[in-house]
Amino acid sequence: MSLCAPPLALYVHMPWCVKKCPYCDFNSHGLRGQPPPYAEYVGCLLADLDADLADFGAAARGREIASVFFGGGTPSLFAPELVARFLDGARARLPFAEACEVTLETNPGTVEHGRFDGYLAAGVNRLSFGIQSFDDDKLRRLGRIHSAAEAEAAVKSAQDAGYANLNLDLMYALPQQSLDGALADVERALALAPTHVSHYQLTLEPNTAFAANPPPLPDDDHAWAMQEACQARLADAGYGQYEISAYARPGRQCAHNLNYWQFGDYLGIGAGAHGKLSDAAAGTVRRRWKTRHPRAYMEAAGGPARIGGDSVVGAEELPFEYMLNALRLIDGVPADAFGRRTGLPADAIRRPLDDAIRRGWLVDDPRWLRTTALGQRFLNDVIAAFLD
The missing domain is CATH 1.10.10 (Arc Repressor Mutant, subunit A)
Structure with a gap:
């Protein structure tokens, strides 16, 4: 069987957040002292993209971008004009599909009212809210910086700005959470009428604050009961489960994540970003990842030192x-x-x-x-x- 080039997506990592959550094992860095160099970082992202396109040659150049995903960290710390600057630069380098899905992750506690208009004008047509819970006590235990009321207000503000495609992230099996509590979170989410719900079990990841000092979590049987009950409630409300942790209204599945799960290709731009590229001519699948620390990444400014690793995936893998x-x-x-x-x-x-x-x-x-x-x-x- 010959290797065929699958759809190509673009992942952009924005590494800063206001505060590192105790369960988070992503490449994110809390704000300390002076504001991060957001504008300079966007310039480095474009330099990174240029360098990857030069390195990958015909395997990447000219291929249409099916979706873009700004992940983090908290991408909504970046002003809309900076997001627009990157998207305009990316479009100048690669063709975007006519129906290209462009998602920006946002946390309710980091978006000023009125910014959603700017993100929409910049070309972001899908927002993903990191809500996790609508229980203020659970939010405090998770180290979140927003309240349930702020989460609801942020989602409604985005809808008022014209957003019709919204994802809400929820977690279950939270510290001392009951089945009724997990279902209550789902009900609050459904009341906001999102097009997509991501529903994850809280797990203790290595090298996190929760791993070092584990909170009291529900056991496996209780976690499974929560998953089944919430899954049934989402189905009753018209949200089809299309992936282990993802539920969507008909036609509203996340195109970017579907590309991952279908073993599609994606360029990974930004500090710690991972990418995967199929070279049909060479018959190889290649993975590349960038150096993790934002300062080291920026000092490389598109040079070879920005690459944390690069390898061809072996046939046995x-x-x-x-x-x-x-x-x-x-x-x-x-x-x-x-x-x-x-x-x-x-x-x-x-x-x-x-x-x-x-x-x-x-x-x-x-x-x-x-x-x-x-x-x-x-x-x-x-x-x-x-x-x-």
Whole structure:
């Protein structure tokens, strides 16, 4: 099977936030002292993009950008004119699809009223709010800087500005949270009528404040009960689950994240950003990531030192990398997509595939790769079966 170039997306990392949350293991840096050099950083982002396009050559140049995602950190710390400057610069370098989805992550405690108009004018057509909970006590325990009332006000302000495509991030299995509390968060979110809801279980990640001093969390059985109950409530409200943690109104799935899960390509721009690029001519899948610390990244200013690592994904790693993404999708992926996205023959996954079907983890369908309900519950075990 020949490797085919999949859709190409653009991920842009904005590394600063007001305050580092105790559960967060992302490459984010709390504000200290002087404001960060936001304008200078945008210049470095464009220099990074130029350098990547030069390095990747025909594998990247001229390919249409299907989606853009500003992640962080807290991208809404950047003024709309700076977001516009980057998007204008990116469009001058690469063609954007006519229906290109452009998402900006925002936290309710960091956006001044009236800024949403500016982001919309800059070309951002989708907002993702990091709300996590509508319970003020739980927000304090999570180290969030906003209140439930501020979260609701921020979402309504964005809607008043003209935004029709909004995601709300929620967490469940929070410190000392009950099932009723988890459902109450979902109800408050539904009252705001977003087009998309991301619903994540709080987990203790290594090298975080919560990992060092774990809070009292619900046990696995209670967490599973919360997931099932909230999942059912979202379904009743018309939000289809299309990925383990993602629910959307019809036609409102996140195009950028779908590209990740379907093993698409993406350029990773910014401090600590990761990218993946398929070179159809060479038959290789390549991963590149940037140096993590914002100051070191900016000092490199598009030079070789901005690269934290760069490698071709080996044939023995590709099955696991592919399944790590594709099997998160509730409806799965076409079976023949594996060959197009990896360049490997179907036999490369035949043994673990047959074993997963035998265990009841995957649906027995030669045309489709899809987990069963049992496979979804034990997804980590299913994916691990494809490790070399």
